[in-house]
Amino acid sequence: MTQSDGAAVSPQTLGKPPIVWTIAGSDSGGGAGIQADLLTMRDLGGHGCSVITCITAQSSVAVDHVEAVSVKGMLAQLDTLWADLPPQAIKIGLLPGPAHIEALADWFAAHQAGLPPVILDPVLVASSGGMLNVCEASDQFDALLPYVEVITPNGDELAALTGMVIDSPAAVVAACQQLHQRGARAVLAKGGHFDHLHPGRCVDYFSSAALTTLFDGPRIATQHTHGSGCTLASALATVLAQGYVMEDALAVVRAYLHNGLMGAVALGAGPGPLARTGWPQRLDSFPTVPLPGSELARAYGLEASVQLPQQPFARCDVSALGIYPVVDSVEWVERLLALGVKTLQLRIKDKSPEAVSADIQRAIVLGHQHQARLFINDYWQLAIEHGAYGVHLGQEDMETADLAAIERAGLRLGLSTHGYYEILRAHALKPSYIALGHIFPTPTKEMPSAPQGLARLGRYVALVQPHCPAVAIGGIDVSRAYQVAQSGVGSIAVVRAVTQADDVAVALAQLQQAFESAPTLESVDAER
Numbered sequence: 459m460t461q462s463d464g465a466a467v468s469p470q471t472l473g474k475p476p477i478v479w480t481i482a483g484s485d486s487g488g489g490a491g492i493q494a495d496l497l498t499m500r501d502l503g504g505h506g507c508s509v510i511t512c513i514t515a516q517s518s519v520a521v522d523h524v525e526a527v528s529v530k531g532m533l534a535q536l537d538t539l540w541a542d543l544p545p546q547a548i549k550i551g552l553l554p555g556p557a558h559i560e561a562l563a564d565w566f567a568a569h570q571a572g573l574p575p576v577i578l579d580p581v582l583v584a585s586s587g588g589m590l591n592v593c594e595a596s597d598q599f600d601a602l603l604p605y606v607e608v609i610t611p612n613g614d615e616l617a618a619l620t621g622m623v624i625d626s627p628a629a630v631v632a633a634c635q636q637l638h639q640r641g642a643r644a645v646l647a648k649g650g651h652f653d654h655l656h657p658g659r660c661v662d663y664f665s666s667a668a669l670t671t672l673f674d675g676p677r678i679a680t681q682h683t684h685g686s687g688c689t690l691a692s693a694l695a696t697v698l699a700q701g702y703v704m705e706d707a708l709a710v711v712r713a714y715l716h717n718g719l720m721g722a723v724a725l726g727a728g729p730g731p732l733a734r735t736g737w738p739q740r741l742d743s744f745p746t747v748p749l750p751g752s753e754l755a756r757a758y759g760l761e762a763s764v765q766l767p768q769q770p771f772a773r774c775d776v777s778a779l780g781i782y783p784v785v786d787s788v789e790w791v792e793r794l795l796a797l798g799v800k801t802l803q804l805r806i807k808d809k810s811p812e813a814v815s816a817d818i819q820r821a822i823v824l825g826h827q828h829q830a831r832l833f834i835n836d837y838w839q840l841a842i843e844h845g846a847y848g849v850h851l852g853q854e855d856m857e858t859a860d861l862a863a864i865e866r867a868g869l870r871l872g873l874s875t876h877g878y879y880e881i882l883r884a885h886a887l888k889p890s891y892i893a894l895g896h897i898f899p900t901p902t903k904e905m906p907s908a909p910q911g912l913a914r915l916g917r918y919v920a921l922v923q924p925h926c927p928a929v930a931i932g933g934i935d936v937s938r939a940y941q942v943a944q945s946g947v948g949s950i951a952v953v954r955a956v957t958q959a960d961d962v963a964v965a966l967a968q969l970q971q972a973f974e975s976a977p978t979l980e981s982v983d984a985e986r
């Protein structure tokens with residue numbers, strides 16, 4: 459089900475925060491555990507419910523006492539919440555022993571049909587150094603793995619869970635593979651403890667059946683990290699509860715951790731808790747995504763079949779690309795150029811290069827004659843051969859197209875993205891623009907991703923546009939152009955709004971009018 463702006467309907471879009479559970483221990487010092495989880499959930503737009511598994515007498519310098527809540531007490535909390543406040547995501551933190559783990563696994567088995575994503579933070583040690591988890595078997599969490607979407611060990615936990623020495627990127631990969639073999643669907647191996655592998659950096663390795671990737675960023679020089687693991691896992695649960703896909707949620711929580719660590723201060727004599735800084739807004743708090751084939755990615759076995767470009771792509775001659783029709787024939791290109799369109803795309807699908815070569819060449823010549831920005835979709839070799847203004851490519855093309863050749867030839871590059879993670883991937887290439895979509899449902903193209911909606915568009919525009927021109931695409935027509943333009947986006951790409959218009963000139967004028975009458979953000983100030 460979708461709402462009128464195209465985004466999936468979640469409790470949050472109906473005006474209610476999504477419900478997120480934390481099943482964890484109480485930290486009397488307020489920096490970690492249940493206390494950190496509830497603060498994080500609230501800070502990121504969730505409603506936190508707690509299932510307390512144990513109480514700790516804990517401060518920033520010591521764990522003096524750990525006392526388990528009875529298994530019966532834990533199960534009672536689960537049952538009571540399930541009856542009235544069912545969760546959109548669950549975070550698991552400190553579990554005091556095998557009996558609790560077994561009981562929780564049984565409870566999950568009995569409720570498997572309705573279980574939302576479960577995030578398991580395999581807590582073993584507090585940042586004060588105190589042992590929190592009395593279990594010692596490396597397979598202690600395995601009974602939970604069938605119900606868990608992602609497990610989030612830090613370096614010490616990864617070593618303890620696998621019995622491996624984590625002394626190289628290859629060892630990180632091997633340890634994650636071992637966890638997969640034992641039933642873990644996805645592993646986020648957090649890089650906070652891997653200073654010995656990447657001095658001065660924090661490199662997280664994520665692996666699942668669908669995706670293997672890295673998140674890289676500078677290590678934040680602070681000792682105030684109390685509750686960082688709890689915060690990450692509860693942030694991940696809260697962002698997933700809002701319907702973001704895993705890789706987008708990982709990007710957001712990494713930025714949230716960055717900001718929290720940057721703002722962390724001491725409250726007691728030991729490590730202070732993370733600051734609560736709200737939904738991350740700026741690209742410089744987000745991690746970079748090292749692309750396959752980069753030196754860092756290769757260390758983790760992420761190779762690429764093509765070379766990465768060494769330079770940013772040529773910049774567009776304007777910072778805002780305006781109304782941007784996407785059409786499927788040279789005849790349409792000719793017609794739109796005659797109507798004064800200055801940014802457009804030739805998007806011919808599924809033909810051989812031989813079949814489209816002449817049309818692409820003619821469109822490029824026409825584009826130059828009209829001093830227009832004509833982007834060629836997909837056929838990047840022909841675009842280079844005939845000297846196009848630019849090329850538009852999709853995410854999958856990033857793995858196969860010779861991006862270095864496109865950059866060397868001086869062509870502009872536009873890249874499609876469908877969420878935070880892909881924005882970070884695209885940004886790593888310093889393209890000429892980044893397309894954000896699809897904003898609303900569209901019959902024009904079968905989309906594997908969900909419509910992003912206007913709220914997310916606003917977040918993406920604020921993130922991207924200080925660095926690179928942005929383009930919104932998907933399901934945008936005259937009636938929606940004003941709302942889209944209100945996001946501040948500098949360009950709107952359309953197919954049907956132009957190609958199915960009764961009067962193309964009128965449609966173009968109306969789109970332009972909607973765009974011009976909306977308040978805009980400051981113009982793009984490219985930072986390269």
Ligand SMILES: Cc1ncc(COP(=O)(O)OP(=O)(O)O)c(N)n1
Nearest residue numbers: 835850851852853874893929931951
């Ligand atoms: C401006 C703009 N944005 C996105 C797309 C989609 O491109 P891609 O992901 O390569 O998919 P196809 O268009 O090839 O189906 C686009 N063409 N233009």
Ligand SMILES: Cc1ncsc1CCOP(=O)(O)O
Nearest residue numbers: 896900902932933952953954
């Ligand atoms: C090519 C493409 N890429 C993302 S949505 C889309 C189609 C947009 O078409 P329309 O403007 O008709 O919804």
Ligand SMILES: [Mg+2]
Nearest residue numbers: 835836851852
């Ligand atoms: Mg394409």
